[in-house]
Amino acid sequence: MPPNLFDQWASAAPATAPVTAPDGPTGEEAPAASPAPEHGPATPAIVRRALQELLKNGLLELSAKPHLFRQIATDTARANALLEPLDLRVLVDDHRGLAYVAVAASYQSENTGEDEDDWTHPLVRRQRLTLEQSLLLAILRREFLQREQEGGLGVPVQLAIDSLLPQLGIYLGHTGSDMQERKRLLTLLEHLRGHGVVSDVDAQERITIRPMIVHLANPENLQALLQRLRELASNPEGGA
Structure with a gap:
């Protein structure tokens, strides 16, 4: 051998x-x-x-x-x-x-x-993310850090799927179909799960945000992404 x-x-x-x-x-x-x-x-x-x-x-x-x-x-x-x-x-x-x-x-x-x-x-x-995946990653990272500040390091961070839908809709817009928006969110979460940053959706329709999310992306890049999306949301015709 x-x-x-x-x-x-x-x-x-x-x-x-x-x-x-x-x-x-x-x-x-x-x-x-x-x-x-x-x-x-x-x-x-x-x-x-x-x-x-x-x-x-x-x-x-x-x-x-x-x-x-x-x-x-x-x-x-x-x-x-x-x-x-x-x-x-x-x-x-x-x-x-x-x-x-x-x-x-x-x-x-x-x-x-x-x-x-x-x-x-x-x-x-090299793991490339689409704009929508990057956006959701930024939202989840922000939620994770906020919960850490409130509950302390090492405490599991869980989120209900329904709580993410309005946040995602702010930047991506609403399709007019709750079912379609939910399917979009679940697809994005499934992709991010492969990067080790979220768990599967459990029986209570929740996910656990895993600590790797803090190290996956550069905070400055994520902040720039959010700022750009805010600009596009406030001035859709000005974006290219």
Whole structure:
């Protein structure tokens, strides 16, 4: 069975040069040095599990995987050493119980032209959002931060679907059909769910906003988006 990828990274060591000794009285060469072990100590199983889960989903939440999250949070230096050959790193938000993968600051893309627009890293696909998805993301992020200020960090933030419909309608306009507007909202939420920022809609017609939403988008960009949408809403003919 081939060695585990993480074990290879952890145990990588420079090869030692062969050792020779002067010829003895009989002219015989000294015995060859014993070969060094092919692999050093294995990466602990819990570290491998935590990193594999982190790479699979892009994030780890304390509420969902407490044991694996704590392993990453307490051994971040080891995790980053293992991710370094991939030009990735792990960031930990202890206050919200979140660890997530990010591209290392030292990474330099070799792509040019059209490829550079589609890829920021060979292992990380750039996630593009439509205007409507970006708008809903901004609304949800604002709601999340407001609830955090009221209830404190780490408190689950839940919203009723019906409470989002009027806010979305302010910027996107009303279609005149409640069913159509609700379907539009559910479609947008389903797409954002794939980015790890919201949960499924539960039986009470609510969603849980997940802490990753704080780190997904730049606050300045979201504020500029909202300002632009307000301008378009107040002066539809002036927008282009």
